[in-house]
Amino acid sequence: MSQELNFKQELVGCFGFPVAENPTQAMIEPAFRAMGLDWRYLTLEVKPEDLPAAVAGARAFGFQGFNCTIPHKVAVIEHLDGLGESAALMGAVNCVVRQDDGRLIGENTDGKGFVSSFKELADPAGKSMVLFGAGGASRAIGVEMALAGVKKITLVNRSEERGRELEYLFSGKLNEACGGGLEIDFVKWDSDFDIPVGTEIVVNATSIGLFPDVDARVPLNVDTLTPDMVVADVIPNPPKTNLVKDATERGCQVIDGLGMLVAQGVIGIEFWTGETPDAGVMRRGLEEVFGT
Template sequence: MAKELNFKQELVGCFGFPVAENPTQAMIEPAFNALKLDWRYLTLEVSPENLKRAVKGARAFGFKGFNCTIPHKVEVIQYLDGLGESAELMGAVNCVVNKNGELIGENTDGKGFVSSLKQITDPSEKSCVIFGAGGAARAISVEMAIAGCSKITIINRSVNRGEQLVQLLNTKIKDSINGTFHAEFVHWENCYHIPSGTEVVINATSIGLFPDINARLNIDSETLTAEMVVADVIPNPPKTQFVKDATERGCKVIDGLGMLVAQGVIGIEYWTGQSPDSAVMRKGLEDVFGSS
């Protein structure tokens, strides 16, 4: 009896611009292989003017979903059929899921960060400083508030964007959670001194991202203390100058690979309904960066 063969691969991917430095494929495809799934993860450069057509193309090709990275996390919403709860709350999407032909926007950035943070400390009742007010900062700050963080300070160069995020946190998000919570904004004009009593410090900007790997946050690194957990969302390179400075100061450090793996696990669960091996995913990234 002839063997039944299936040469059709399921497709997912990443839409970004630029996207060549995005290492997500290096962790997603090993996870698919370990699950014995014949799936492909495509890293696709999509310019802003082509985003609408790219989403239409994903529908035509029957994509099971796709990630959105800079600069598409907000703009993609208008081309989707609906939003999950987290994406609705924060107004940003990083993971799109094909649910019975409908493209639904989710946000795994913040969930992934909180998951990686919980391996070191409980975010409940913590005082947190976040640099940035873009899509990553928005996702992380929302999920940190939901996880019980008591205070979040947003540090950003754009006053308008920073104040908008703080307003979201102090109204819509605060009303949706139990417990005491407060957010405040600080305009990032000069060298920032991290206040004593801060317990979690997060870089959610692109400062230090390849190829500008020597860039440093404009902060007084002497105000980083060993009691702080310091995190950087940048996966490429994993050891940013911020991560190196924090390590030298004795801080507990979460590099960008930790958050990337954690949100990737959630994305694969959304797309496939199966739970991948996070160790396989981390190893895939470490092999690429030579950081194992």
């Protein structure tokens, strides 16, 4: 009796421009192999003007979903069939998920990944957080941490305009989605920042420290970091940033950028396959390519 054969691969991937340096494939494909799934994760260069055709192509090829990175996180929305709650609040999508009926729904896993890696160390509920940066990563982390119960966010950003825009979102729509009571402060960042006494969470969500600027320092007074704080850095490459080193030396609990990257990848795979992958396999895949 002949065995049933299936040579059809399921497809997911990442649309970006440029995209060649995006390491996501190095954590997702080993996870698929460890799960015994014959799935492929393709790193696809999609120019902004080709995005509509690329989404149509993903539909035609029956992609199970795809990640979106710069510059497509906002532009992709008009080509989708709907948005998850936090992606709608953020106005940005980094993970598209095909439903059983073929509809493509936009989700945002960046902030969800952050919350999941944070919850391995502590419960965000009722806590007070300092958040550096006002770009996409900061927006995603602020939204999900507030939905997870953080009570106060001190938003610190170099550009006042960008900072105020995020302050408006956080104190308006986000506060409403959280049922009210969310406290938001904005501080324009123009010198070394002193972490206020009583802060429990400190997050660098800027691009300071990202390769090749590995010697760059987040402008803050490291003497104001105390062992009762959880300090997180979003920079995945290199994962041992100066902030991670300083916070570790001062006895803080620390989350590095690889932790967040892996955790958002886990959530993406769960969305696409309905199964939970091995986070250890994924982290090792990334450590191999980053040589850490």
